[in-house]
Amino acid sequence: MTRTHGRHRVLLLGAGYLSIWAHRALKRKLGREVDFTVVAPADAHAFHGWTGEVLSGELPPQAQLSPIAEAMPGARHVRGLAQRVDRDAQTVEVSLTDGATETLHYDYLVVGTGQYENVDSVEGMQEHAFRLRAAGRTEALVTQLDRCLAEPLESSSPEQRKALLSVVVAGGGLAGVETSVAIAQRMSRAAAGGHELAKVVLVSATEHIARELPPKLRAHVRKEMRANGVALIAPARVVSVAPDGVKLDDGRWLPTATVVAAVGHRPRPLPGLDDLPVDSRGALRTDRLLQIAPNIWCGGDAASIPLASGQTCPVDAAWAIGQGSWIGRNIARAVQGRTQREFTWKSVGVTAGFGRGHAVLEAWGMSFHGRPAWLSRALFFGYYLPSRPQLRRVLRMLRNRRGAG
Structure with missing residues (x-):
């Protein structure tokens, strides 16, 4: 990554919400003065807003994937993972997907490396559970679900049928709840021919599921789970995962061919930044400018960001979008020799969907559910989809699916 015609080199680690909106804000401010990598x-980019719609069958897996070339037009894309930062030399060593390595130079660095599922803490979860964060993971789960539903029932024993038609979702947060309801909806469409045995079980370490929502909406979430036939086991933990089932901490064995890990997450440690302060999650502590070191900004899942209230930012996509835009504008100020601004952005709220016309929304301290929440959620996700061409493709997908139905 060499300097071109004196332009400023901005290196973005990760292609998530943070990097996309930092790129967008900085490009709007400085345009051709910047080389992006x-x-x-x-x-x-894997757009998690559509995960429920993909799992339920309302949208195909391709609806989640916005090409990086569209989401960050004009940026050079290096396919690989950052392995080390040299803050003195202002370089990042990258391991490329083809096995080679490359050293990239930067003037300004944005760390948006995100988190990964904490599957190592449960025996067998790494090998046998499905995860949803990375691109392509939702499609792999959809393929597994459809394979189990298509398995000839007459060729299986009762025990095999029970396992094939059972899904266990580990994790009672909002992601786990949305995932379990969406899978139950997909399976309910295959209710004929013995598939009435299909069962989705949500295992939560606490009875307070969907803790991201206010209590009033949590009650509505439980109602949606019951309406879709999702069984809740709480408080309980999955302690081991095998190809044919899971074991809970009370000794119970749940036979299943499909386990979904919606468990806690950990930020990715990055050598060269590992001497910097972190919080209890291992997230890098930023200052109020969203910086962790000179010419290095951090946000999204990888960061612990202080708010004026004394609390830290919630970890979700909406906040990452706001942080990315703020970082982009602060880099522009740094380039121009102007004073950066302390982070004061506030998220509108949080939302979850449970099929067409069914959603919950907490916005500006007020709670909504049903069709108004669903419409607001759809408009919000459509607006923040990183690629306009991808939004048009998604709308065509919806029309085609409804036309076929």
């Missing part, structure tokens, strides 16, 4: 292993 983004480091990410996949060629598309």
Whole structure:
């Protein structure tokens, strides 16, 4: 990554919400004064807003994937993972997906490396559970679900049928709840021919599921789970995962061919930044400018960001979008020799969807559910989809699916 015609080199680690909106804000401010490079292993951004719609069958897996070339136009894309930062030399060593390595130079660095599922803490979860964060993971789960539903029932024993038609979702946060309801909806469409045995079980370490929501909406979430036939086991923990089932901490064995890990997450440690302060999650502590070191900004899942209230930012996509825009504008101020601004952005709220016309929304301290929440959620996700061409493709997908139905 060499300087071109005196332009400023901005290196973006990760192709998530943070990097996309930092790129967008900085490009709007400085345009051709900046050379952008983004480091990410996949060629598309995985938009998690549509995960429920993909799992339920309302949208195909391709609806989640916005090509990086569209999401960050004009940026050079280096396919790989950052392995080390040299803050003195202002370089990042990258391991490329083809096995080679490359050293990239930067003037300004944005760390948006995100988190990964904490599957190592449960025996067998790494090998046998499905995860949803990375590009392509949702499609792999959809393929597994459809394979189990298509398995000839007459060729299986009762025990095999029970396992094939059972899904266990580990984790009672909002992601786990949305995932379990969406899978139950997909399986309910295959209710004929013995598939009435299909069962989705959500295992939560606490009875307070969907803790991201206010209590009033949590009650509505439980109602949606019951309406879709999702069984809740709480408080309980999955302590081991095998190809044919999971074991809980009370000794119970749940036979299943499909386990979904919606468990806690950990930020990715990055050598060269590992001497900097972190919080209890291992997230890098930023200052109020969203900086962790000179010419280095951090946000999203990888960061612990202080708010004026004394609390830290919630970890979700909406906050990452706001942080990315703020970082982009602060880099522009740094380039121009102006004073950066302390982070004061506030998220509107949090939302979750449970099929067409069913959603919950907490916005500006007020709670909504049903069709108004669903419409607001759809408009919000459509607006913040990183690629306009991808939004048009998604709308065509919806029309085609409804036309076929």
